[in-house]
Amino acid sequence: MKKMVGDFFIPAYEPNWVFEMRKLVIPKYYGRPSIGLALFGCTNRPFYHVCVFPDRALGRRFEGNILEQVGTFDPLPNQKNEKLVALNFGRLKYWIGERNAHISVPVLELLGLSGLFPIHPKSFIRAKDNRALIEDQQLKAVAEAAEAEKLAQEETASGATSTSHPQ
Amino acid sequence: MLSCRISTSSTARCLLLATSQFNSADGIQKRQMGRRQPKQGKPPILPPSKKVLYHVVHAPWQKPEDVEELLWRRHAYNNAVLSIREVFRAELAQNASHGQGIEAMKEAEAVELDDLIAENQKRNEEKRAVREAREDEMTKETKRVILDEIQVELEKRNEEKKMAEEEVRRVIERSDGFVDRQNLETKILEALEKPTIYDFAIDRAGNKYFVPEPVKYQEGTPTRQKGRLYDQTLGTNHGYVEEAAKKEQSL
Amino acid sequence: MLKLKPKILALSRVPSEIKFASHWIKASSNATSDNIDVEKLFVEKDVQNLLTDLTEIDLEHKVFRPRRTSIQQRSHFALMTEERLEKTRERMREEARRFLQFVPVKEPREESVQILANDVELKDFDTSKFVFTDITFDATDQDRTVVVRQPDGTLRTANPEEHDRMNRTYYQKPNRPVNPPPIFSDPHLKNSLDKNDHEFVLDWACWFMSQMIQHTKFHVITSTRHFGPFTFYLALNDNIPKLLNYFGGLGRLSDCANLVRLQKAVRPDWRVTIAQGDTDEKIVKDFVKQNARFRDQIIDLLAFINTGKLKSEQEQKQVGIRERFGGRVDKRKARITSANVRGVDGPLGNLSKEYSVKVVKSEGSGEDEDSEKRDFGRGKGRWRSREQKKDDENKE
Numbered sequence: 001m002k003k004m005v006g007d008f009f010i011p012a013y014e015p016n017w018v019f020e021m022r023k024l025v026i027p028k029y030y031g032r033p034s035i036g037l038a039l040f041g042c043t044n045r046p047f048y049h050v051c052v053f054p055d056r057a058l059g060r061r062f063e064g065n066i067l068e069q070v071g072t073f074d075p076l077p078n079q080k081n082e083k084l085v086a087l088n089f090g091r092l093k094y095w096i097g098e099r100n101a102h103i104s105v106p107v108l109e110l111l112g113l114s115g116l117f118p119i120h121p122k123s124f125i126r127a128k129d130n131r132a133l134i135e136d137q138q139l140k141a142v143a144e145a146a147e148a149e150k151l152a153q154e155e156t157a158s159g160a161t162s163t164s165h166p167q
Numbered sequence: 168m169l170s171c172r173i174s175t176s177s178t179a180r181c182l183l184l185a186t187s188q189f190n191s192a193d194g195i196q197k198r199q200m201g202r203r204q205p206k207q208g209k210p211p212i213l214p215p216s217k218k219v220l221y222h223v224v225h226a227p228w229q230k231p232e233d234v235e236e237l238l239w240r241r242h243a244y245n246n247a248v249l250s251i252r253e254v255f256r257a258e259l260a261q262n263a264s265h266g267q268g269i270e271a272m273k274e275a276e277a278v279e280l281d282d283l284i285a286e287n288q289k290r291n292e293e294k295r296a297v298r299e300a301r302e303d304e305m306t307k308e309t310k311r312v313i314l315d316e317i318q319v320e321l322e323k324r325n326e327e328k329k330m331a332e333e334e335v336r337r338v339i340e341r342s343d344g345f346v347d348r349q350n351l352e353t354k355i356l357e358a359l360e361k362p363t364i365y366d367f368a369i370d371r372a373g374n375k376y377f378v379p380e381p382v383k384y385q386e387g388t389p390t391r392q393k394g395r396l397y398d399q400t401l402g403t404n405h406g407y408v409e410e411a412a413k414k415e416q417s418l
Numbered sequence: 419m420l421k422l423k424p425k426i427l428a429l430s431r432v433p434s435e436i437k438f439a440s441h442w443i444k445a446s447s448n449a450t451s452d453n454i455d456v457e458k459l460f461v462e463k464d465v466q467n468l469l470t471d472l473t474e475i476d477l478e479h480k481v482f483r484p485r486r487t488s489i490q491q492r493s494h495f496a497l498m499t500e501e502r503l504e505k506t507r508e509r510m511r512e513e514a515r516r517f518l519q520f521v522p523v524k525e526p527r528e529e530s531v532q533i534l535a536n537d538v539e540l541k542d543f544d545t546s547k548f549v550f551t552d553i554t555f556d557a558t559d560q561d562r563t564v565v566v567r568q569p570d571g572t573l574r575t576a577n578p579e580e581h582d583r584m585n586r587t588y589y590q591k592p593n594r595p596v597n598p599p600p601i602f603s604d605p606h607l608k609n610s611l612d613k614n615d616h617e618f619v620l621d622w623a624c625w626f627m628s629q630m631i632q633h634t635k636f637h638v639i640t641s642t643r644h645f646g647p648f649t650f651y652l653a654l655n656d657n658i659p660k661l662l663n664y665f666g667g668l669g670r671l672s673d674c675a676n677l678v679r680l681q682k683a684v685r686p687d688w689r690v691t692i693a694q695g696d697t698d699e700k701i702v703k704d705f706v707k708q709n710a711r712f713r714d715q716i717i718d719l720l721a722f723i724n725t726g727k728l729k730s731e732q733e734q735k736q737v738g739i740r741e742r743f744g745g746r747v748d749k750r751k752a753r754i755t756s757a758n759v760r761g762v763d764g765p766l767g768n769l770s771k772e773y774s775v776k777v778v779k780s781e782g783s784g785e786d787e788d789s790e791k792r793d794f795g796r797g798k799g800r801w802r803s804r805e806q807k808k809d810d811e812n813k814e
Contacts, residue, residue, distance in 0.1 A: 071553065077546035079597075080547075081545075081546040081547060082546060082548070082549045083544070083546050083547070083548050083549070084549050084584075084587065085548060085550045085551070086550075086551045086552075086553045086588055087550060087552065087553065088553045088554055089552050089554055089563070090556075091554070093255040093259060094255075094259060096251070096252055096255050097252055097253075097254070097255025097257075097259055098255075098256060100252065110548075113543075113548050113550070113567045113573075114548075114550040114565060114567070115534055115535060115550075115565060115567075115573050117247075117248065117251060118243075118244055118247045118248075119537060119540060120244065121236070121237050121240035121241050121244055122237075123540060124240065124539055124540065125236070125237065127539065127540050127541060127542055127543035127571070128233075128539075130543065130544075131541065134542060272556075
């Protein structure tokens with residue numbers, strides 16, 4: 001009646017067993033865990049823990065059952081303009097290598113920046129966008145400066161003409 | 168055999184009928200149980216409003232060149248991540264096999280704990296030896312002191328005992344003239360013969376004035392007191408005077 | 419990209435083996451100082467012994483003097499027998515020796531950082547730096563991996579300052595603030611040095627040494643745990659004449675000799691020779707003879723050797739004493755009695771001219787005996803201050 005799929009039981013469908021479809025599993029050892037950021041801050045103060053969550057197939061109901069905290073991330077830069085990230089590399093290796101954990105994109109980006117992983121494609125795109133933005137702003141600033149200068153020159157010129165004809 | 172088949176089919180049909188009846192009855196009952204008045208002031212859960220239901224989020228489109236770049240980058244990245252996973256797994260396995268894994272760490276910690284406990288035990292033993300030696304010495308010292316004290320105490324008691332014996336002996340010596348059972352009669356008679364009277368006045372010279380004069384045997388009824396006895400002047404010779412000088416002489 | 423990983427792994431055990439000439443030896447000092455291992459030299463036994471001898475133990479005025487601490491303590495008074503007093507003194511001396519344990523002399527750490535990767539494509543990915551700290555449980559404070567990703571895309575190891583800060587952020591320990599205390603920034607530092615609080619500053623930072631030689635404020639740190647390393651520093655840099663002069667001014671000839679011996683031990687290639695059985699006086703005289711160029715720096719010592727007079731005898735005694743105690747007269751020990759409570763010596767000080775002092779409870783032999791009689795009863799407050807009724811009134 002029961003089939004083994006992977007390492008957990010799926011009860012075969014039978015009319016009398018409808019209510020047994022929800023089989024109790026231990027989230028810690030079930031399926032493929034995922035590593036992600038959990039928001040632990042308070043109002044106007046974001047702060048993230050890098051956490052290992054149980055299998056996403058269990059549903060969002062089990063997101064609260066955090067398996068392990070493997071780091072922190074403080075997205076607000078401190079006085080010295082640094083964003084602090086703490087990562088427990090030993091445990092990350094275990095979860096990634098041994099348990100084949102799914103990793104969310106923000107964490108992948110952090111790992112890429114830290115040098116443990118290759119840099120995530122999104123980081124490159126973001127960098128490119130930022131550079132374009134900065135370039136735009138600079139261009140705009142230069143244009144505005146030129147405009148202002150031109151205006152000033154015109155004003156001085158008109159002023160000169162007006163002074164030359166005091167009528 | 169046929170009858171047998173019919174009978175089975177009929178019974179089966181009967182059973183079916185019964186189950187269907189039972190099921191329908193059951194269902195009705197359940198619905199009745201489920202039909203409850205909603206709580207006062209608590210409206211039932213409503214479906215999402217149309218504005219919410221039909222609101223479609225239009226995410227901004229990515230730039231085509233970004234998409235193009237992401238495509239090959241993601242391809243390379245995913246391959247790299249796959250191999251990195253493999254590398255990590257290999258590393259963990261290697262650590263475990265080389266005795267650097269968690270199991271090995273646990274074992275090492277257990278060994279270290281045992282070592283520490285053994286060392287502690289050893290130190291405790293040493294300390295115990297030292298302590299025992301010290302305590303032995305101290306008990307010896309204490310014993311000596313106590314023995315000394317006992318000695319002193321015993322000597323003192325002997326002394327006291329001797330003194331007490333001496334005193335008792337002296338008392339026994341003095342007790343020749345004491346009254347006891349043998350000489351009780353004679354002593355009584357003696358006392359009756361020579362009574363000692365303390366009812367007297369005495370002056371500075373030591374003269375004793377006996378007023379009224381003492382009598383050995385009471386004759387008749389004793390006299391009633393008349394007047395104020397203490398008014399009598401000493402040395403007026405109505406009584407009996409025993410002069411001190413005389414007494415000394417007599418002694 | 420995979421090449422990065424072994425680099426990261428190797429990072430945790432990056433040794434700081436590469437040593438240059440010691441930072442403790444100034445370039446201005448003339449001796450050759452290429453291969454002196456200062457840390458090793460400091461912990462050598464004879465150097466330590468000499469330093470311990472040089473650090474006098476001044477229990478009353480230095481080691482156990484009232485000082486600013488975060489713990490509030492009351493002074494403890496006890497009545498003891500002669501024997502127990504002696505024992506207590508011995509114990510306190512033992513404790514003082516523990517207090518005076520030297521601050522270690524260490525070379526400063528290397529400032530250079532290792533660049534692990536330089537991704538130009540990652541430039542301007544963020545406006546701020548990212549600091550990554552490895553919080554693996556078996557990493558120690560020394561070999562913890564800390565890497566920094568800068569906004570221009572370079573990935574480098576953290577410099578010692580950042581490394582320290584991250585250690586202190588993620589692994590807090592008592593008395594180790596994350597940010598350096600403001601006493602090291604300039605106005606505060608200057609103020610505290612002006613107030614002769616060198617020890618307070620030194621307690622915070624053990625790398626601070628110079629100022630004192632210029633102003634010859636040796637009395638401030640004698641008999642503290644910083645005196646040993648300080649003397650060692652002077653000997654290492656061939657700069658002992660001023661300290662010699664200080665000892666000479668106090669008439670401590672044996673300390674002078676010890677200092678010369680220390681210099682010899684630290685710098686074996688020094689020209690002054692010391693024989694095995696030389697007396698203290700001979701060592702010092704030899705030194706004076708052979709170093710005539712320091713003649714104007716060691717006036718007090720010369721005066722003491724030639725005439726036998728101390729510096730404090732030559733000058734006014736008061737000045738010397740005040741300097742020795744750091745210019746701080748401890749007013750708390752002044753006894754306040756009924757005689758001086760109203761005066762300038764009392765608790766009010768100069769304010770006593772403006773305010774009149776009213777004594778509520780007089781002392782036993784006060785001049786107002788009436789109040790004492792009134793206070794005979796044990797009552798308090800209103801009961802005490804009530805109107806005294808007289809017997810005669812009661813009867814009528």
